Structures are given as C-alpha cells and as structure tokens.
Amino acid sequence: MIQVQNVVKKFDKDFVLNDVSLKIQKGSIYGLLGSNGAGKTTLLKTIAGIIKQNEGAVEIERKPVFENVALKERLVFIPDSLFFFSHYTVKQMANFYMDIYPKWNQKRFEQMQQLLDLDPNRKIQRFSKGMQRQVAFWLALCAMPDYLILDEPFDGLDPVIRRKIKSWIIQDVAEREMTVIVSSHNLNEVEDICDAIGIIHRGKLLLEKDLDELKSDIHKVQIAFKEEVDQTFFEELDILHQEKRGSVYICIIRGDVQQVEETIEQFNPVVFDILPLTLEEIFIYEMEGVGYAIENILL
Numbered sequence: 001m002i003q004v005q006n007v008v009k010k011f012d013k014d015f016v017l018n019d020v021s022l023k024i025q026k027g028s029i030y031g032l033l034g035s036n037g038a039g040k041t042t043l044l045k046t047i048a049g050i051i052k053q054n055e056g057a058v059e060i061e062r063k064p065v066f067e068n069v070a071l072k073e074r075l076v077f078i079p080d081s082l083f084f085f086s087h088y089t090v091k092q093m094a095n096f097y098m099d100i101y102p103k104w105n106q107k108r109f110e111q112m113q114q115l116l117d118l119d120p121n122r123k124i125q126r127f128s129k130g131m132q133r134q135v136a137f138w139l140a141l142c143a144m145p146d147y148l149i150l151d152e153p154f155d156g157l158d159p160v161i162r163r164k165i166k167s168w169i170i171q172d173v174a175e176r177e178m179t180v181i182v183s184s185h186n187l188n189e190v191e192d193i194c195d196a197i198g199i200i201h202r203g204k205l206l207l208e209k210d211l212d213e214l215k216s217d218i219h220k221v222q223i224a225f226k227e228e229v230d231q232t233f234f235e236e237l238d239i240l241h242q243e244k245r246g247s248v249y250i251c252i253i254r255g256d257v258q259q260v261e262e263t264i265e266q267f268n269p270v271v272f273d274i275l276p277l278t279l280e281e282i283f284i285y286e287m288e289g290v291g292y293a294i295e296n297i298l299l
C-alpha cells in the first residue's frame with residue numbers, strides 16, 4: 001500500500017502541495033487528475049522518492065520512500081519528459097536497467113521486442129517521440145516493478161500502442177498485484193484502467209473516489225408526474241442536480257439505487273426511467289457538489 005499523509009511541499013514560499021493525504025491499495029490503479037500546474041508531477045515525484053516533502057509522510061508498505069534503496073529497486077517512475085543516456089541503444093539501456101532492478105526479466109524483454117517491433121540496437125534518441133515512450137514502457141515493464149508511477153504516460157502514443165500498453169499494465173496488476181499511479185489532465189484517457197480517481201487542484205486533493213462505488217452510487221433519472229409534484233419529493237432525495245424539460249424532470253441523484261427507486265415510486269410518477277451516466281458526467285456533478293466547475297479543472 002502507498003500512503004501519503006498530510007504532505008506539504010513548498011518551492012521557495014509557494015505551496016505546491018498543501019496537506020495532501022491519500023491511500024492507494026496494493027494491486028490497484030489510481031488515476032491522479034488535474035490541470036496544468038495542479039501539482040501532479042510534484043506529488044508523483046514525492047511518492048517515487050525523487051524529491052522530499054517539507055511536511056507529512058510518504059510511505060510504501062509502511063516505510064518512508066525517500067532514500068530507500070530497497071524500495072526503489074521495486075519501483076519504476078516514467079516521467080512526462082523522458083530521460084535516456086545520450087547515444088545509448090535500447091540494449092545498452094536494458095543492460096543498465098538490469099544492474100539496477102534485481103527482478104529484470106530478459107525473456108520478457110525479448111518477447112516485447114516482437115510485439116513492439118522496435119530495433120533494440122538502435123540509438124534511443126533516433127526514435128520518434130512516441131517510439132521513445134514505447135521504449136520507456138518496454139524497459140519499465142521488464143524491470144517487473146511492484147510499483148509503477150506514470151506521469152502523463154500516454155501522450156504521443158497512437159491508439160493501437162496505447163491499448164496494447166494498457167493491457168500489459170492491467171495484466172501485471174491482475175497477475176502479480178502491481179500497484180500503479182497514473183497522472184493525466186484528461187479523465188477519458190485513464191477511466192478505462194483506473195479503479196480509483198483523485199482530483200488535485202492548486203496543490204489540494206479535491207476529491208477521491210473508488211470508481212465502482214461511484215458508478216453504483218449516482219444515478220440519472222427521468223421522471224414526470226401527472227400534476228405538480230409535492231416539494232417533499234426534492235427533500236427526500238439527495239439530488240445533486242436537476243433540470244426540467246417541459247413536464248419532465250432530469251435529476252442526478254446520489255444513493256442506493258433500490259432506495260432511490262422506492263422513494264420515487266411513492267410519488268406515483270407517470271414516467272420513470274433510469275438513464276446511463278458517463279464517468280465524465282458523474283465527475284461534473286461531484287465537482288459541482290464541492291463547489292468547482294470541472295471544465296476549469298479538467299479537459
């Protein structure tokens with residue numbers, strides 16, 4: 001488990017992380033969302049033990065990460081700006097990884113070469129931006145990390161490669177309980193792989209949600225009544241958002257679906273449908289609930 005507790009990080013006098021706490025369960029994929037400058041990279045670098053927080057604690061398996069060599073042998077961080085030694089080929093870089101990561105898997109390295117169709121004898125800097133990103137994943141996944149920390153990882157990858165890499169990540173999570181944190185400014189880019197999502201804004205964690213729980217807890221309903229409905233209808237339900245189109249109400253309601261249905265039925269609606277809700281819509285209403293407009297925070 002990764003545990004971040006009341007972390008504060010300042011650069012000069014500016015608070016870049018301001019009392020951030022979160023927990024990431026072993027074998028889960030956590031999406032860290034936020035706009036440019038929100039503090040995602042700083043938080044990821046703190047979790048990866050690359051920079052040290054000013055206050056609070058960052059622990060993996062209950063041990064501080066900073067300067068913890070044993071933990072770092074099991075953790076790979078792919079930054080948003082990739083770094084490879086100049087003039088190194090993929091093979092030379094793989095040899096370097098082999099020395100650092102004790103669980104390096106050479107067989108996997110060779111298998112992935114066939115699937116990615118990249119020449120391991122080519123200098124990495126001669127590859128295109130997207131190909132360099134593929135190399136970063138190739139090396140990272142062959143290091144067999146228990147913790148994989150990814151900063152805006154899918155930028156510049158074409159959809160086919162993106163899908164392939166996501167499926168490798170999901171496979172490692174399922175088969176060997178790898179724990180993953182992935183940052184993005186775009187919910188749509190990560191929603192298909194994440195189990196939980198946290199939204200960071202101006203150095204503060206605004207919202208943290210388990211996706212299964214979130215999807216089962218919020219419902220969009222379309223309801224109409226024969227006559228004007230009693231005001232108690234709106235008071236008895238936890239309505240996050242409502243609008244009226246003619247005589248039909250569209251409501252976003254939080255709560256257990258069965259209880260929501262039972263409450264609505266008591267008011268004898270003439271129309272009552274539960275409509276599908278996208279994750280983006282759920283976040284729009286959740287963010288409204290905490291007083292923010294999602295378009296100001298995410299793409």
Ligand SMILES: Nc1ncnc2c1ncn2[C@@H]1O[C@H](COP(=O)(O)OP(=O)(O)OP(=O)(O)O)[C@@H](O)[C@H]1O
Nearest residue numbers: 011016034035036037038039040041042043080185
């Ligand atoms: N080394 C540094 N020195 C001073 N300020 C920094 C440093 N690194 C980051 N910052 C500041 O911290 C804030 C958060 O930056 P960070 O890179 O963590 O954001 P981000 O959410 O990853 O943004 P982006 O999506 O643009 O990559 C920014 O205001 C940035 O200018």
